[in-house]
Amino acid sequence: MKLYRFCSGSICKLFAGGLHGDEGLYTASVLEILAEEADMAYDADIIIAPAITTGTRYISVLSEAYYHTVEGMILTGLIKRYKPRFYFELHAYSEKSYARLTNPDREKIEGVPPFVDLGNHVLIGSIAPILRDALFSTEDFCLTIELPNWELQAITEAVLEILQPGLRCRTRTELLAQLREMYPDALERAEKLFYHFYRATASELEPF
Numbered sequence: 001m002k003l004y005r006f007c008s009g010s011i012c013k014l015f016a017g018g019l020h021g022d023e024g025l026y027t028a029s030v031l032e033i034l035a036e037e038a039d040m041a042y043d044a045d046i047i048i049a050p051a052i053t054t055g056t057r058y059i060s061v062l063s064e065a066y067y068h069t070v071e072g073m074i075l076t077g078l079i080k081r082y083k084p085r086f087y088f089e090l091h092a093y094s095e096k097s098y099a100r101l102t103n104p105d106r107e108k109i110e111g112v113p114p115f116v117d118l119g120n121h122v123l124i125g126s127i128a129p130i131l132r133d134a135l136f137s138t139e140d141f142c143l144t145i146e147l148p149n150w151e152l153q154a155i156t157e158a159v160l161e162i163l164q165p166g167l168r169c170r171t172r173t174e175l176l177a178q179l180r181e182m183y184p185d186a187l188e189r190a191e192k193l194f195y196h197f198y199r200a201t202a203s204e205l206e207p208f
Ligand SMILES: [Zn+2]
Pocket: 019, 020, 023, 091, 092
């Protein structure tokens, strides 16, 4: 597995793509571009894994079983080793999965909130609760981005525009402010879903 590390600060930011199945074939092309931009100019320890796997059996990251697979253990190994305060998880999905991933009833069906469409089939949402609760603190920023695999070229730039503030921003508040400015409606929806899921309010918890 290819891993980029740009070390110039104390805060760690991890960008991990391709967690299962063949998603890595799609996430790698975006994260390889990000890696070209992630030089030492940023005051952070930046780790980029463009594709943890490119061809394994698809096991959902919502299931405990995933974290016992080789790819699941590589992922948790990276998180345990680098203890990122900013964590971006990139997946890719096919057109037929769109309805399931964005289903308003997804919490009833799959136990997690639906993803929110940024308006270009790029979906954002929280990471798997099983992972968030085990390896991150409430102070950490954790975001899942789902890339539409059938129109990757069209959305690459837009995804990089979300990830670049992740490289630059020093605080979670600063990063959230930038994301809200870019996608006000989608962020508002995603934040509401986050608070609803965690039964919390904005005064108690920062989103994602
Ligand atoms: Zn996935």
